[in-house]
Amino acid sequence: MNKALIVLSGGQDSTTCLYWAINEFGRDNVSSLSFDYGQRHKIELEAAKKVSEIAAVAHEILPIDTFSALGGNALTDDIDVQDEADDNDADIDGSLSDSSLPNTFVPGRNLVFLTFAAAYAYQRSIKHLVTGVAQTDYSGYPDCRENTLSSLEQTLRLGMEYDITIHTPLMNLNKSDTVALAEKLGAMDAMAYTHTCYNGEQPPCGHCQACILRAKGFAEANRADPLIERFQFFSRNRNDKTNDE
Amino acid sequence: MNKALIVLSGGQDSTTCLYWAINEFGRDNVSSLSFDYGQRHKIELEAAKKVSEIAAVAHEILPIDTFSALGGNALTDDIDVQDEADDNDADIDGSLSDSSLPNTFVPGRNLVFLTFAAAYAYQRSIKHLVTGVAQTDYSGYPDCRENTLSSLEQTLRLGMEYDITIHTPLMNLNKSDTVALAEKLGAMDAMAYTHTCYNGEQPPCGHCQACILRAKGFAEANRADPLIERFQFFSRNRNDKTNDE
Numbered sequence: 486m487n488k489a490l491i492v493l494s495g496g497q498d499s500t501t502c503l504y505w506a507i508n509e510f511g512r513d514n515v516s517s518l519s520f521d522y523g524q525r526h527k528i529e530l531e532a533a534k535k536v537s538e539i540a541a542v543a544h545e546i547l548p549i550d551t552f553s554a555l556g557g558n559a560l561t562d563d564i565d566v567q568d569e570a571d572d573n574d575a576d577i578d579g580s581l582s583d584s585s586l587p588n589t590f591v592p593g594r595n596l597v598f599l600t601f602a603a604a605y606a607y608q609r610s611i612k613h614l615v616t617g618v619a620q621t622d623y624s625g626y627p628d629c630r631e632n633t634l635s636s637l638e639q640t641l642r643l644g645m646e647y648d649i650t651i652h653t654p655l656m657n658l659n660k661s662d663t664v665a666l667a668e669k670l671g672a673m674d675a676m677a678y679t680h681t682c683y684n685g686e687q688p689p690c691g692h693c694q695a696c697i698l699r700a701k702g703f704a705e706a707n708r709a710d711p712l713i714e715r716f717q718f719f720s721r722n723r724n725d726k727t728n729d730e
Numbered sequence: 731m732n733k734a735l736i737v738l739s740g741g742q743d744s745t746t747c748l749y750w751a752i753n754e755f756g757r758d759n760v761s762s763l764s765f766d767y768g769q770r771h772k773i774e775l776e777a778a779k780k781v782s783e784i785a786a787v788a789h790e791i792l793p794i795d796t797f798s799a800l801g802g803n804a805l806t807d808d809i810d811v812q813d814e815a816d817d818n819d820a821d822i823d824g825s826l827s828d829s830s831l832p833n834t835f836v837p838g839r840n841l842v843f844l845t846f847a848a849a850y851a852y853q854r855s856i857k858h859l860v861t862g863v864a865q866t867d868y869s870g871y872p873d874c875r876e877n878t879l880s881s882l883e884q885t886l887r888l889g890m891e892y893d894i895t896i897h898t899p900l901m902n903l904n905k906s907d908t909v910a911l912a913e914k915l916g917a918m919d920a921m922a923y924t925h926t927c928y929n930g931e932q933p934p935c936g937h938c939q940a941c942i943l944r945a946k947g948f949a950e951a952n953r954a955d956p957l958i959e960r961f962q963f964f965s966r967n968r969n970d971k972t973n974d975e
Contacts, residue, residue, distance in 0.1 A: 592852040592892070593846075593852070593889055595889070596890075603837075603838055607838070608837065632888055633888040636884050637889065639881050640881040641838065643873075644838055644872055644878040645841075646872040
């Protein structure tokens with residue numbers, strides 16, 4: 486029996502991967518894992534929990550205190566996230582050079598997550614890890630690239646003497662392709678509860694790099710974002726109620 | 731300026747590496763890092779602190795909660811450590827096969843430690859990591875082998891876009907060579923405060939695999955273990971005092 490573990494951030498990409506894995510391995514063989522690494526926005530973990538409930542797969546959250554101890558990053562510390570408008574070096578379609586990594590870069594973050602996930606998988610006889618990294622991602626994080634992930638897979642196989650495979654179904658997809666894939670896999674109900682906004686806002690702020698990239702993907706795929714629709718629905722209901730009064 | 735970071739467990743090997751690094755990079759360029767990963771024996775962390783004080787280098791402890799959450803191992807859980815006498819599969823000089831890893835094996839432990847250490851180093855512009863792993867170690871941990879460490883170095887370089895080097899000065903030394911190296915580097919004062927015993931005893935239990943291996947190394951190097959001498963000294967003083975009374 487092939488079992489698979491999805492590293493689930495609660496965002497659009499990992500949620501799509503969760504449905505990819507259900508399609509590939511069967512729902513009963515799939516479980517999800519999230520990390521509480523001191524992220525400023527606990528809403529991500531709530532999103533991961535909710536998405537796993539909707540997908541009907543087991544979900545666990547593991548704490549990693551160390552990232553907050555390491556410090557110096559906008560995702561864990563009280564540092565302003567760079568907005569698209571402020572960030573001259575960022576190219577929303579291209580990659581970033583070494584010197585212009587955005588301040589949301591936590592060095593080695595995915596390496597640590599996947600290594601922990603591999604250790605977790607080892608102890609549960611799970612041989613397939615699935616992660617939503619994409620080298621087409623605007624941010625150009627070096628730990629999301631194909632060559633890094635291949636090297637990591639090799640390191641984990643050697644270091645644990647364990648025949649583990651890292652699957653990266655979104656590696657070469659752009660955001661619009663990812664939206665189309667999510668639609669095809671029936672992930673849109675769960676998509677309405679994902680979290681993307683770097684500023685931790687709900688409804689999403691709409692102006693951070695993550696929100697802009699997400700909106701662009703849905704626009705190019707010609708599909709309304711179920712997350713936005715959910716808030717519009719609430720907002721409409723609230724307005725209707727106000728008008729009734 | 732070349733700065734180096736030593737992953738310091740507080741044991742014999744990492745202490746020897748600390749002195750190797752001082753010799754190689756100069757005391758002012760060396761610092762040490764330990765992980766509080768829920769190990770049953772906090773005495774290891776006290777040893778690392780004491781050793782760093784004696785060596786006069788900066789020392790920091792980072793917490794990693796996740797290993798205890800992962801569970802299932804004798805170094806973090808309340809599971810009996812296999813004694814040499816009980817362990818038919820263990821060969822004190824040779825390597826262990828996949829299926830006979832001792833129950834002190836935490837899968838991926840060194841991979842996680844070194845990845846965290848690399849992230850820590852990245853944020854401090856440190857480009858040299860030093861670790862006391864040795865593939866000659868009786869335990870045969872796959873994450874201590876040369877090919878694993880080379881692969882990890884490559885993964886870290888790719889994943890952080892950072893020119894980091896992992897030094898493993900003890901990789902091909904046996905315990906007796908390590909004792910001789912420690913002596914040559916002037917590490918024996920610090921060696922008296924290292925901790926090795928898997929059962930967390932002080933003075934060391936003398937019968938766990940770690941104690942036996944350490945004793946064997948000192949015996950073969952024809953050198954008294956400063957740690958044992960320290961306790962014999964205390965014990966002698968206590969006896970003298972008892973006799974005086």
